[in-house]
Amino acid sequence: MSADYPAALETRNLSRAVAGRVLVDDITVQLRQGEVVAVVGPSGAGKSSFLRLLNRLDEPTGGTVLLNGRDYCAMAPQELRRRVGMVMQTAYLFPGTVAENIAFGPRQRHQAVTPEAIASLLERVGLPGYKDRDVNKLSGGEAQRVSVARTLANNPDALLLDEPTSALDEISARGIEDLVLSIVHERRMTCVIVTHNKLQAARMADQTMIIEAGKLIAVGPTKELLNAA
Amino acid sequence: MLHELTSSLGSDVVVGVIQAAGAIALCLGVVALCRWFGVNVEREAASSMARGLVQMVIVGTILALLLKGSLLIGILILVGMTIAAAVTASRRLPEINGALSSSLCAIAAGAGVVIIIMLATRTLEVQIAMLVPVGSMIIANAMNACAQAAERFKADVVAHVGQIEAGLTLGADPATTVAPYVKSAVYASLLPRLDMLKSLGLVWIPGVMAGMVLSGASPVYAGIYQFIIVAMILAASGITGLVATVLMRERIFSPAAQLTMHPHGDTLANPSGVVRRRQA
Numbered sequence: 001m002s003a004d005y006p007a008a009l010e011t012r013n014l015s016r017a018v019a020g021r022v023l024v025d026d027i028t029v030q031l032r033q034g035e036v037v038a039v040v041g042p043s044g045a046g047k048s049s050f051l052r053l054l055n056r057l058d059e060p061t062g063g064t065v066l067l068n069g070r071d072y073c074a075m076a077p078q079e080l081r082r083r084v085g086m087v088m089q090t091a092y093l094f095p096g097t098v099a100e101n102i103a104f105g106p107r108q109r110h111q112a113v114t115p116e117a118i119a120s121l122l123e124r125v126g127l128p129g130y131k132d133r134d135v136n137k138l139s140g141g142e143a144q145r146v147s148v149a150r151t152l153a154n155n156p157d158a159l160l161l162d163e164p165t166s167a168l169d170e171i172s173a174r175g176i177e178d179l180v181l182s183i184v185h186e187r188r189m190t191c192v193i194v195t196h197n198k199l200q201a202a203r204m205a206d207q208t209m210i211i212e213a214g215k216l217i218a219v220g221p222t223k224e225l226l227n228a229a
Numbered sequence: 230m231l232h233e234l235t236s237s238l239g240s241d242v243v244v245g246v247i248q249a250a251g252a253i254a255l256c257l258g259v260v261a262l263c264r265w266f267g268v269n270v271e272r273e274a275a276s277s278m279a280r281g282l283v284q285m286v287i288v289g290t291i292l293a294l295l296l297k298g299s300l301l302i303g304i305l306i307l308v309g310m311t312i313a314a315a316v317t318a319s320r321r322l323p324e325i326n327g328a329l330s331s332s333l334c335a336i337a338a339g340a341g342v343v344i345i346i347m348l349a350t351r352t353l354e355v356q357i358a359m360l361v362p363v364g365s366m367i368i369a370n371a372m373n374a375c376a377q378a379a380e381r382f383k384a385d386v387v388a389h390v391g392q393i394e395a396g397l398t399l400g401a402d403p404a405t406t407v408a409p410y411v412k413s414a415v416y417a418s419l420l421p422r423l424d425m426l427k428s429l430g431l432v433w434i435p436g437v438m439a440g441m442v443l444s445g446a447s448p449v450y451a452g453i454y455q456f457i458i459v460a461m462i463l464a465a466s467g468i469t470g471l472v473a474t475v476l477m478r479e480r481i482f483s484p485a486a487q488l489t490m491h492p493h494g495d496t497l498a499n500p501s502g503v504v505r506r507r508q509a
Binding site: 055057058059078081082085086090092093108109147151154 | 391392394396397398405483485486487
């Protein structure tokens with residue numbers, strides 16, 4: 001990987017087993033600031049399980065993760081998850097308006113989000129004027145954009161994306177890809193995207209990790225790795 | 230004690246046996262009718278009736294022996310009922326660690342607080358003959374409230390794993406992410422008791438009032454007393470439902486604020502939240 005940036009996220013012998021079944025097996029990798037890293041592999045390979053360990057949504061049964069050099073077990077889970085934001089496959093918006101969803105994260109830390117900040121975020125994700133919309137009336141693509149804006153409202157250092165476009169049509173999916181890339185480059189965030197789509201990995205990622213049966217099979221520049229595969 | 234038992238075996242018991250035989254005959258007639266329609270419940274109906282009759286005769290015999298006993302025996306009976314109620318309620322939550330202790334705490338809190346208040350305000354006389362029947366009614370309703378709250382909470386959490394984890398990923402405390410489901414679980418546990426209170430006297434006249442009127446008490450006082458009992462049942466159910474749900478809420482998250490209850494049974498291999506580091 002590029003040596004231009006310090007490792008923002010680093011996994012050390014990261015493993016997880018549930019009821020004797022190994023989901024993630026001894027993965028050690030460095031994810032640098034400002035890079036987009038795709039995680040690819042067949043269904044059930046452990047891609048999402050790996051991603052869920054990065055913000056401690058699941059507990060490792062071995063190894064750990066360092067965030068900017070600091071063991072994440074030493075951090076409060078709430079603070080860790082604010083700094084390592086996650087966008088899921090389904091948007092899972094909370095009942096209410098778009099603005100209420102965007103303000104959810106900061107409100108957990110008793111921080112108010114100004115109407116201007118909400119308007120700016122919505123503008124950034126391509127949904128100007130949506131703040132008072134009921135989330136039940138959004139399309140799939142719009143909901144996922146709100147989900148991205150809601151995560152960005154926490155000002156995270158890293159962004160985890162778990163197949164964020166798999167439920168969307170091609171046009172909406174490309175829109176989300178472009179949005180994520182522009183925001184990640186603009187904010188110089190570390191971004192990890194799980195995808196089963198190698199073309200999407202090729203379009204988005206600087207680096208790619210190939211995971212099979214929970215093991216890290218290969219990691220390297222996306223073009224080299226996917227061409228070789 | 231023996232005198233109490235023999236005195237309870239008077240002519241009433243003979244009449245009761247004849248009446249029970251009549252009830253059994255009617256049930257057998259219904260079973261035969263069911264069989265004619267292809268519904269075969271003979272064996273289950275026979276075993277249920279035999280079991281019910283034997284259980285009630287045993288309970289009647291024990292009560293005949295105990296109702297004139299000391300208050301301590303009454304308290305022990307209520308404690309035993311509370312434990313049995315907790316065991317029954319916890320069987321609905323096999324996937325939750327500590328379901329029995331949570332159920333026990335919830336039922337003991339709900340029923341205990343209400344019974345103590347009733348004793349302190351003399352709504353309930355300090356006599357075993359009053360304490361055990363009224364206490365058992367309150368404990369039974371607390372048990373139902375515990376089971377209803379727990380089942381509703383579990384069902385809501387399993388149905389909303391995505392929303393809950395979305396909240397967690399945004400930095401919310403576990404309690405915040407399940408707050409809507411705590412509310413709905415407590416409400417679900419109260420709803421049958423609220424309906425009971427609303428329909429009191431309109432749809433049904435409960436046993437306590439009927440018994441008091443039959444034994445010569447003022448019907449108005451009997452009605453008021455019955456209201457008090459049902460209101461106390463509502464209070465006990467509310468406390469039980471609340472305590473049960475809050476205790477469950479604490480148990481479905483790990484110390485690292487991870488949801489440990491998933492619909493696909495992917496519970497944490499290491500629910501303590503403590504990372505076991507691999508040896509180098």
